[in-house]
Amino acid sequence: MPRSSVVVVGGGFAGFFASSVLERLLPPEAADLTLISATDHLCYSPLLPEVASGRLDPRRIAVPLHTRLRRTRIVQARVEDVDFDQRTLEVVADHGPIGPVSWDRLALTTGSITRTLPTPGVDTYALGLKTLVEAQYLHDHVLRQLELADSTPDPIERRARLTFVVVGAGYTGTETAAQLQRMTMTQLDRFPRLRPDDLRWLLVDLAPAILPELGTRLGRAAMRVIRERGMETRLGTTVTAIDHHSVTLSDGDTLAACTVVWTVGVTPPPLIRQLALPVHRGRLVVDEQLRLRDGVWAAGDSAAARDPFSQTDADYPPTAQHAQRQGVIIGRNIAASLGYGRPRRYRHGDLGLVADLGGVSAVARPLGLPLTGPVAKVVTKGYHLYALPSGANRIRVANDWITNLVSRPIAAQLGLVDRQAAQLVREQGGSGAVR
């Protein structure tokens, strides 16, 4: 029997766990395993706000794909297209095209990119927080605003440098705003000419409440923390235009601001759009075994699987907990399709979410139990340590956290990332029948 070729595209939560299950279930003679991913690591994105606020070194949350994948051939490259008839992939590495790469079984686990809107200026001026590059850039950018505000003689420019607008009050936006605001407050003693009142942080969202994922009670608790810190919220409001030095809001207000962090949600990357397959809200429609079509599976943020536990007939949300568990299921189902084990359905109740607001503040809803303050903080930290899929990363993250208790994080702009590298990936128009 010729060996089958199993190819996984995307080395995030879903792809990494799919590949490690395939290694475990398939004997070496059964299949050649390949993982093609644009990065050589899994980014543990729930801790990106801690990288942006300088509390964690970026490498702490980068889990090298080779860590657990011993038998899989890992190719750092981008898949540009999929030919479902010929069962090949068009793959491009930094030095040029590789391939075509053939597959007998294919898993599409390409995650998501930041969702942009047709708001003028978003593509050019807004900063995202979806990758390590963006987190590192944002960290440097915010520190640089403090330096520039301190050195400018122009009061209007100073105000713009010290006004930070975060658009999107879901867990990414709220955590990012809360943690970065704390970072800027703690940095003020470096700049005797700047006063706490000069700093202005605004959290803007079209929704009527912050942190809707965590429910009304925890949303209110988070709101209290935000207000006590002197941060502002503009709810029921969106951004209508951004330029180099200002942000216009839908309530008619125009603020002088040099920083807009854009966290309004996610959408699958351009590859998914161009496949012209059935999608729901841009995600590939899969069945309950996460199968897309014969020999092809999809999981994680790129896949729309109906959530049987949802009251509103929705898909499973794009979160790491689902991506990881869906990855395990597609690994099992691909192995089953090659005669090893039986296929499984994906059914997973929500384990809850956690949001770290910096300092001793956090809100968490583990298994439906609402928690706030230091208890929520401990649960949040414990959950991330448990969920980080590598012992070496866990030790280093824990070590940074302990060090942060006794010594202030080192705040320095390293300038390793240029603006263009941190630019939001542009969403491209694409077809796809809407379910």
Ligand SMILES: Cc1cc2nc3c(=O)[nH]c(=O)nc-3n(C[C@H](O)[C@H](O)[C@H](O)COP(=O)(O)OP(=O)(O)OC[C@H]3O[C@@H](n4cnc5c(N)ncnc54)[C@H](O)[C@@H]3O)c2cc1C
């Ligand atoms: C700031 C932030 C905080 C978050 N906090 C939480 C949280 O607290 N809890 C939670 O459950 N979830 C959280 N999430 C969501 C979670 O990170 C995602 O749901 C999860 O990463 C999705 O996993 P995935 O495997 O689908 O995609 P990803 O982990 O994004 O991996 C996709 C991989 O595919 C690669 N790729 C994409 N296109 C191609 C291509 N064409 N060719 C090759 N490779 C490609 C990418 O480079 C990437 O490596 C957070 C996300 C962010 C950004």
